[in-house]
Amino acid sequence: MDQLKNKVAIVTGAGGGFGEGIAQAYVGEGAKVIVADIQDAAAKRVAASLGTHASAFTCDVTNSTQVQALVQYCIDTFGIPDIVVNNAGTTHKNRPMLEVDEATFDKVFNVNVKSIFHMTHAVLPYLRQKGGGVILNIGSVAGIRPRPGLSWYNASKGAVNLLSKSMAVELGPEKIRVNAICPVMGVTGLFEDFMGLPNTPENRAKFMSTIPLGRFALASDVAAAAVFLASDAAEFFTGVEFPVDGGRTI
Numbered sequence: 001m002d003q004l005k006n007k008v009a010i011v012t013g014a015g016g017g018f019g020e021g022i023a024q025a026y027v028g029e030g031a032k033v034i035v036a037d038i039q040d041a042a043a044k045r046v047a048a049s050l051g052t053h054a055s056a057f058t059c060d061v062t063n064s065t066q067v068q069a070l071v072q073y074c075i076d077t078f079g080i081p082d083i084v085v086n087n088a089g090t091t092h093k094n095r096p097m098l099e100v101d102e103a104t105f106d107k108v109f110n111v112n113v114k115s116i117f118h119m120t121h122a123v124l125p126y127l128r129q130k131g132g133g134v135i136l137n138i139g140s141v142a143g144i145r146p147r148p149g150l151s152w153y154n155a156s157k158g159a160v161n162l163l164s165k166s167m168a169v170e171l172g173p174e175k176i177r178v179n180a181i182c183p184v185m186g187v188t189g190l191f192e193d194f195m196g197l198p199n200t201p202e203n204r205a206k207f208m209s210t211i212p213l214g215r216f217a218l219a220s221d222v223a224a225a226a227v228f229l230a231s232d233a234a235e236f237f238t239g240v241e242f243p244v245d246g247g248r249t250i
Helices: 017-028 040-053 064-077 102-130 151-174 191-195 201-208 219-230
Strands: 008-012 032-037 054-058 083-086 133-138 176-183 241-244
Touching: 008 017, 008 064, 008 102, 017 032, 017 040, 017 083, 017 219, 032 040, 032 064, 040 054, 054 064, 064 102, 083 102, 083 219, 102 133, 102 151, 102 176, 133 151, 133 219, 151 176, 151 241, 176 219, 219 241
Parallel strands: 008 032, 008 083, 032 054, 083 133, 133 176, 176 241
Antiparallel strands: none
């Protein structure tokens, strides 16, 4: 499998969940990957499992200095990245909007949205130097068809989805493609926060009933989209909101 042979990628939030699945798939397709995560042990675990084509870097994506250091580490380790996946994300617990405090709101927007601002400032000069590249932002179906209880999270992912389109328009002439991958809920570390309920079979069934294909998103589903959109086969795809949702947004 060599859809990404000789490519270099940065994947944030790659210490687990969707990010880990993307990192695994990228290495499997021939890429070299910087596994970035705020959790040092998680990043090292994933990188170690992927062998010599992966390297761990501990990074808080809300900190511009750390993001700059991440990009420099990638360049020093594997070279200028061809692919950047802004996957790191967080949410507030599913609850009425007025029950979410300002500190939580700020954290959601800093991790989900401002991190892309920091990464773009850090990596764009190098993508321009290289003559092109791919940026994938992990948005959400929540930014397409929002539901009550996650209003501020929904807003942050709506920003990611629209930002991806705006970046695509601006950067397209420079051969830099930007797309948003929009998953439905997956059984990740944020699963109970998204539900706002205990993780029981009954509560899972309630949420799963809204997905026509009858299951939650898997890391492999998101990774499949991330491989395609980063590959040369997707050279004419930019500015796309790519639902990975089993029909949830229909």
